[in-house]
Amino acid sequence: MASLDGLHVVDLYRNVAGPPAATLLGKIGAEVVEVERPPLGDDARFADKPGARWPPGGAARADRGAGGRVARRGGERLSVPTLADDLWEVNRHFQRLGWSDGLPIVPPTRERVARLLAGSGRQATDVLGRMPPMWGELSLERIAANAVMAGCRPEDMPVVLAAVEALLDDRFNLHGVQCTTHVTGPLLVVNGPVRGRLGLNGANNCFGQGSPANATIGRAVRLVMVNIGGARPGDIDRATFGHPGKYTYCIAENEEDSPWPPFHVEAGFDPGESTVTAFAAEAPHNVNNHTYDPYRLLDAIAGTIATPGANNFYVMGDYTVVLGVDHARILDQAGWKRRHVQRYLFERARLPVPALRSGGMYPDQVERNLWPRWIERGDPDATVPPVREPEDLKIFVAGGAGPHSLVIPGWGTRAVTRSIVATGGAA
């Protein structure tokens, strides 16, 4: 017989000291009733171990534990859910715990998470791996909870999952991307039939506001990076500035208005397949050019790429160029293919070694730069491209009508393309 058998304890304490004390009393025989604040319960539910603070799945836990009152008997917790679906209270709570990108989230109730899981065609307990830098477990349930928070629909789930898998590829270097001081975040570019089915925008204002699938899929991936990966700004995400694409950064390629085969087809995927390409990207920078001459157009783009502030001129990796549809048409009409554009930009988008010696990242220590062997550091006439090989320039066609293209510097790592697995006709 335990020493406190027959004793009733009501625990009204909050957070750190209360729950362990009440649990101890329960273990030695007392019947403990703990009263917690609605709608999500005591803070200790989310802080009982280091990995749980930035919800390695915390959203799903919050859903399960959504209770105004919790009782413990003999040391066990019995949840009595009385969720008050108060949007402001839920958001205040999530934001205080850091489970947020700052914008209001959709509360991840059990029912909503289940619907998104159904959209994924996979089990709640399936796991994609662990995500750095805090190594939260990427269970399907946790990813779905974050996708609900972002506002995703069930049919968006296959794209979210493929994007998360792309980030986990070593070539992307997610641990670095999550923690760096640099101004970088994953740009997601979607190809294939899934674009039309989900309404992913690759045309006018595709990088801007107004396209629900672009907005919510990119946001879901960011929330996964923060809430499961644990990259909380200021703590682990040490970005000096960050950039607006860290809220959401997802577009489609405008295959319909592109003169060339889609990006994923030239990368070896089947035209009927859908893919997502993840690229660790700075914010886009515009090239406004009204010429009809392909050489002059590409010189304008090359000149915009060749700037000493970009990481590429020191650590290489991949670089992304988004050609506007009007610019792509000018090039196509002159007989240019994607590979010709890559070749020309590789030759022209260069900085002279002396310029990098006087105004580069490591001015008088150019030997620190990760340049290919064939660049002679001591030659005053030598020039440095932004990438090691022409094909490391990733060329997409997107946007609406207008004399614009975009250049998007990388962080020094590789773009990764993953197939979007079809479920229920979603991909």
Added chain:
Amino acid sequence: MAELEASGVPTAVICTTPFERAARLQWEALGFVEGSVVKVGHPLGSMPPDQVLEEAERAVDAIVSRLTAGP
């Protein structure tokens, strides 16, 4: 480093002051509670070489003591 620590080889994380918390949290996420982070002055990247040497002198004893600590 986690692999080395797990196999009983002591290690030391060296980082500049603003990154101490990030280093510690990531270390703890891998299951290591003991702090093994040695702080040096910030910003190291743009510090003149003689000051870098001073920072190294300041940190070396702490690093040696961690690397020679028993299991």
